[in-house]
Amino acid sequence: MAGLSEGVILIATKNKGKVQEFAHAFGKLGRTVASLNDFPELPDIPEYGVTFAENARTKAKTAGDALGVIALADDSGLRVEALGGAPGVYSARYAGEGAADSDNNAKLLRELKALPQADAAEPLPDGTRLLSRAQFVCALALYDPATGRYIESEGTVDGYIASKPRGSGGFGYDPLFWLPQLGRFMAELSKEEKQSISHRGAALARLMELLG
Numbered sequence: 373m374a375g376l377s378e379g380v381i382l383i384a385t386k387n388k389g390k391v392q393e394f395a396h397a398f399g400k401l402g403r404t405v406a407s408l409n410d411f412p413e414l415p416d417i418p419e420y421g422v423t424f425a426e427n428a429r430t431k432a433k434t435a436g437d438a439l440g441v442i443a444l445a446d447d448s449g450l451r452v453e454a455l456g457g458a459p460g461v462y463s464a465r466y467a468g469e470g471a472a473d474s475d476n477n478a479k480l481l482r483e484l485k486a487l488p489q490a491d492a493a494e495p496l497p498d499g500t501r502l503l504s505r506a507q508f509v510c511a512l513a514l515y516d517p518a519t520g521r522y523i524e525s526e527g528t529v530d531g532y533i534a535s536k537p538r539g540s541g542g543f544g545y546d547p548l549f550w551l552p553q554l555g556r557f558m559a560e561l562s563k564e565e566k567q568s569i570s571h572r573g574a575a576l577a578r579l580m581e582l583l584g
């Protein structure tokens with residue numbers, strides 16, 4: 373099994389979008405990251421939790437114990453008001469196990485457009501509708517296999533699900549997530565801008581505070 377060099381931070385994820393965001397954030401602190409994509413021999417980690425925090429702890433512990441290093445895990449997702457909080461912890465598999473981001477985005481638009489409900493806000497100047505209020509949530513868990521202890525944090529960001537995608541940055545539901553406070557879509561932001569406003573950036577800032 374390939375080892376992990378001294379000082380490299382292990383992110384217990386296979387999501388390349390998350391890896392890029394953590395690489396950006398830790399890069400500013402002079403650190404590099406590794407991910408579970410660097411350890412293909414490890415089995416997939418099941419996500420049976422009913423909360424983001426629970427899944428983050430499971431991913432951090434499984435990876436940290438398997439590799440014998442401190443591991444940082446991220447469990448995150450989208451809560452959509454008009455869908456009663458769905459897809460929530462099921463965000464990655466909303467359109468089915470192994471679904472691509474594009475499948476999940478298509479299903480989200482299908483579900484929202486099928487609702488009899490009125491739009492959540494006035495349309496954007498180009499006519500794009502704002503179908504529902506929504507919130508991104510990110511739970512982080514940092515696990516140390518030497519002590520069995522966790523340090524945990526959570527972050528959120530509020531916005532709206534738009535009827536049409538915009539932007540080519542980020543990943544997941546970013547092209548559908550409109551930020552009223554910026555008047556832009558999450559997928560239109562640079563990595564730096566996304567870190568400054570996102571659920572993941574907020575959770576990471578809180579974790580750093582806890583670490584002192």
Ligand SMILES: O=c1nc[nH]c2c1ncn2[C@H]1C[C@H](O)[C@@H](COP(=O)(O)OP(=O)(O)OP(=O)(O)O)O1
Pocket residue numbers: 384385386387390419446447448449450463464465476508542543544545546570572
């Ligand atoms: O900043 C974000 N911008 C857009 N979408 C996002 C974001 N953050 C989470 N999401 C969506 C993607 C995925 O549908 C789900 C995460 O699911 P989640 O299980 O935490 O991650 P994953 O399965 O992709 O990778 P892994 O479990 O290996 O960390 O929420």
Ligand SMILES: [Mg+2]
Pocket residue numbers: 419464
């Ligand atoms: Mg996952």
